[in-house]
Every structure is written in structure tokens, then in C-alpha cells.
Amino acid sequence: MSFRTRRDVLRMSALAALAVPLAACQTGYSDEPDPLASPAEQARADAAAANQVGGDLASQVAAARTTHAQTLQAEVDRLNRPKSAAQVVTPAASGVSGLKERLxxxxxxxxxxxxxxxxYRAGLVAAxxxxxxGLQQLDDKLGPGTDPGTVTASATTIPGEAVGPxxxxxxxxxxxxxxxALVSAFVTSNYTASVSDGANEHRNRRDACVRMLDAAGVTPDGAEPAYITPKPVTxxxxxxxxxxxxxxxxAAAWRGVLEGTDDExxxxxxLVALLGSARRGTRWRVAAGESPAAVALPGAAA
Known part of the structure; x- marks a missing residue:
């Protein structure tokens, strides 16, 4: 669920019609093999391997990679490009160690x-x-995976179509x-470092957004005095x-940026922001005891 002001709630119905990505409706045909065919086949192979391993951890990998395979294949089928042999990487290791390499x-x-x-495809593949x-954060046996690093952005001009996203x-x-800032009063001391790290990263992202919007000659949105949380924090x-x-x-907002610009x-x-939120989101969902702990496609509409 989203953190929205009352103003946001009033305009939701007007924005709903814009939710379908226009890029998904593009026309034209390419006679080159689809670059998404290999990731789709890799996802199917990973899901099958995870099912063979068994156990709760492997089951979560299997479920997420099955979702990846189905979503990617649907996009491949939509464009219906010429078929080509999809290459699949098979790790030397087996069991959970093999799943770590696969991820x-x-x-x-x-x-x-x-x-x-x-x-649209950039947003999908980034997800x-x-x-x-996110799966790499479920357990050290699967990760931790490469840290995408901190978002950095200089005051460079951004294309006009990216301003809204x-x-x-x-x-x-x-x-x-x-x-x-809110949750710092509720979590125990062993989460202090995680709260501090998360807050610092989001402040860095906020400041990066402000710099880019200022450079584009656009007034950046200010923060609200408070936000409505999905559920009370008690x-x-x-x-x-x-x-x-x-x-x-x-994650959803940054996926929207990916789907709203061609600027490299x-x-x-x-992408760095989306990866970072996926990783942190998994850790917090694990801590909260939520299931599934890892979201298959971070940033996707609920």
C-alpha cells in the first residue's frame, strides 16, 4: 500500500486510466531474435532447479523465478519475434549453492x-x-549479492518526459x-543501524531528485508534514x-522512472534505487515475519 496524502487520494481515480504503459501498445515488427527469450528460459531453468532442491528457501526461489519466466515469456509472445536458441547458464554447484549462482x-x-x-521492457527487466x-537477501546461503551502491546524480539536465516520473x-x-524517522521510536536497538542506513540512503535519493529537477528548471515537490501509513504503527x-x-x-516510483525515459x-x-529498495524491502519483510518475504517483481502494481 502507498503512503498518500488526502490530496493524493482525491486524484487517484483520475490517474487510474494512465496506469497501463503506453509502450506496451507499440506497433512495429523486428526481424531480430527477442533479447528477452534467454532471460525467460533462464528463469524456467532456475525454477525447475529450485523445485528439485526443495525446502522453504528453494521454494521461495522457485515461486519467484516461475513468475519471472511467465512474465518475460508473455512479453516475448506479445512481440512474436523470430525464435532463436535461448542460452541457459548451468552452474557447477548443486543444491542451494547452485541456486545462489543462478540468482x-x-x-x-x-x-x-x-x-x-x-x-516498458526496461521497467519489466529491471523488476x-x-x-x-531481493531473493539474495533471504539468507546468506543465497547472497548477499552485489550491493548496487548509493544513488548519486549531479545537477545535469534531464529530458522533459522524465520530470513527472x-x-x-x-x-x-x-x-x-x-x-x-517514525519507526526509529518503535524498533529495538539492534535495528538502529538498519534504520540509520535506510534513512541516509533515502535522503541521498531525495537530494539527487532535487538536484536533477532543479537543473531542469522545475520546482521540486516538497515533503508533506506527515503521511498516512497503510496500517497504524504501534x-x-x-x-x-x-x-x-x-x-x-x-521501488514502484523508480520503476516508473525507468518506464518514463530513454535517458541512459x-x-x-x-536501477540502483530499485535494486536498493528491493534488497531493503526483503530484509524488513523478513524481520516483520511477512510472507512471501521476497517480492518477485518489485515495483509492479499491486
Whole structure:
């Protein structure tokens, strides 16, 4: 669920019609093999391997990778490009160690595709990468995976079509900063470092958004005095849950940036943010005892 002001609630119905990505309706036909065919086949192979391993951890990997396979294949089928032999990477290791290698391979494969894809596909494949990054946070046996790093963005000009999505990302970052401040009073001391790290990252993202919007000559949205949380925060568990929701909202906003621009530098910023929120979101969902702990496609509409 999203953190919304009352103003947001009033305009939701007007925005609902815009939820379907226009890029998904594009016309035209390419006679080149579909670059999403290999990731789809890799996801199917990973899911099958996870099912063979068995156990709760492997079952979560199997479920998420099955979702990846189905979603990617649906997009491949939609464009119906010429078929080609899809290459699948099979790790030398077996069992959970093999699944760890598979997740690292799938994530890297997806991340490399993001810069060159059409907008809608860039968002979809970035979500697959983020889903793998989230799975890596379930247990050290699967990860931890490569840290995407901190979002950095200089005051460079951004394309006009990215202003709207970037404002929404800024709104999500304002809300996340507020949430981390809120929950600091409810979580125990062993979560202090996690709260501090999360708050610092979202402040960095917020400031990056402000710099980019200022450079574009656009007034950045300001923070609201307070935000409406999906559920009341009354104890440590509800605090952890609301942080996970804030990370999910941030992931959705940054996926929106990916689907709203062709600018390579801005896509890099958005991908780092999406991966970071997927990783943190998984950790907070695990801490809150939520199931599934790892979201298959972070940033997807609920």
C-alpha cells in the first residue's frame, strides 16, 4: 500500500486510466531474435532447479523465478519475434549453492539489458533483476549479492518526459525519509543501524531528485508534514512492516522512472534505487515475519 496524502487520494481515480504503459501498445515488427527469450528460459531453468532442491528457501526461489519466466515469456509472445536458441547458464554447484549462482547470473543478465530496452521492457527487466536481488537477501546461503551502491546524480539536465516520473520518485523518497524517522521510536536497538542506513540512503535519493529537477528548471515537490501509513504503527512488528511498505512504494516510483525515459544516465540512477529498495524491502519483510518475504517483481502494481 502507498503512503498518500488526502490530496493524493482525491486524484487517484483520475490517474487510474494512465496506469497501463503506453509502450506496451507499440506497433512495429523486428526481424531480430527477442533479447528477452534467454532471460525467460533462464528463469524456467532456475525454477525447475529450485523445485528439485526443495525446502522453504528453494521454494521461495522457485515461486519467484516461475513468475519471472511467465512474465518475460508473455512479453516475448506479445512481440512474436523470430525464435532463436535461448542460452541457459548451468552452474557447477548443486543444491542451494547452485541456486545462489543462478540468482547472481540472472540478476547480472537482466541488469545488462536494461539500458538498451524500450521503456516498458526496461521497467519489466529491471523488476526481474530487483526480484533476484531481493531473493539474495533471504539468507546468506543465497547472497548477499552485489550491493548496487548509493544513488548519486549531479545537477545535469534531464529530458522533459522524465520530470513527472522523477517528481513521483521524489514524493516516495520524502515519504520514506519520514517513515524511517517514525519507526526509529518503535524498533529495538539492534535495528538502529538498519534504520540509520535506510534513512541516509533515502535522503541521498531525495537530494539527487532535487538536484536533477532543479537543473531542469522545475520546482521540486516538497515533503508533506506527515503521511498516512497503510496500517497504524504501534509496535516493533508494525514498524518493520511499514518500512517494508515504504520500500515497496519507492521501488514502484523508480520503476516508473525507468518506464518514463530513454535517458541512459537516469536509467542507471533508477536501477540502483530499485535494486536498493528491493534488497531493503526483503530484509524488513523478513524481520516483520511477512510472507512471501521476497517480492518477485518489485515495483509492479499491486
Amino acid at each position: 547472481a547470473t540472472a540478476r547480472e543478465q537482466a541488469e545488462k539489458l536494461v539500458p538498451s530496452l524500450p521503456r 526481474v533483476a530487483a526480484g533476484c536481488a 522523477l517528481q513521483k520518485a521524489l514524493d516516495a523518497e520524502h515519504a520514506a525519509v519520514w517513515v524511517y 509496535d516493533s512488528t508494525s514498524a518493520k512492516s511499514v518500512v517494508a511498505s515504504a520500500e515497496a512504494d519507492a 544516465n537516469l536509467r542507471k540512477v533508477a
